[in-house]
Amino acid sequence: MLAGGPRRPRSRLRHHRRGQGEPRLTSSTNSPGGTVETVRREVLEELGVPAVFHPRFGERPTFLTVSRTVGSPAEQHVDVSLWFVLSGSRGQTFVPDFGEFHGVRWWTPQEVADADPATVEPHLGRVLGKLLTLGPVS
Template identity: 55%
Template sequence: MLLVDHRKAGLWLPTGGHVDPGADPVQTVRREVREELGIDAVFAAEPVAPSFVTVTETTERAEYRHTDVSLWFLLVGSGSQPLVPDMREFAAVRWWTPAEVRSADPARFEPHIRRFLAKVAQREPAHATD
């Protein structure tokens, strides 16, 4: 799983962004992947649909606090598209195995990441989750 150490959030999380009012979430994924990683989004399955949906209360100062509803899409990567991450937004970018995520400090990750990994593991062959 590709995760970014997001400077503003202070957490390891998947790349993403906000869907503008009236915008198509799939087109938002395509735009954000291009902006944040410098590659084209390749979705893992057709028809394209979120694999996971989460609702999280942010922990910002009270006047900025809000509820994030996140649509999680599965993408596939390959060495044919070298990553060009936006390092103004990220302190680091790296690939993590599910075992590495499970053994790391959960406080350093997006709060739903382990649930997401468990859901993906239910869909994939056993070798894809180790």
């Protein structure tokens, strides 16, 4: 998750080409044994920018979520996600990997709340809500 600034917190989301076309957080699936280096590599490969971990949260996961993936029962599995908060700015230039994504854009917490739940990562609203209770993420 990229925090977009203290006055108007926003999240950078990506519209992934895989799966059901759900907008997804700027994050990556981290295989067992994956490290912070996996986060760094994936952000650079997928968004074309270095991963800068937010100083308030550091290089530790800020949240952990568990959810069942979409698809047919034979294709479903349980995802355990570690969420890291990265620093970013709304004026930052991203170079997304269009082999992976249709596009990326900033979403406000209100836009996430108003979105069709079937099109948004299931834990996104809860994670954003928790970040907002912590005060300005600047």
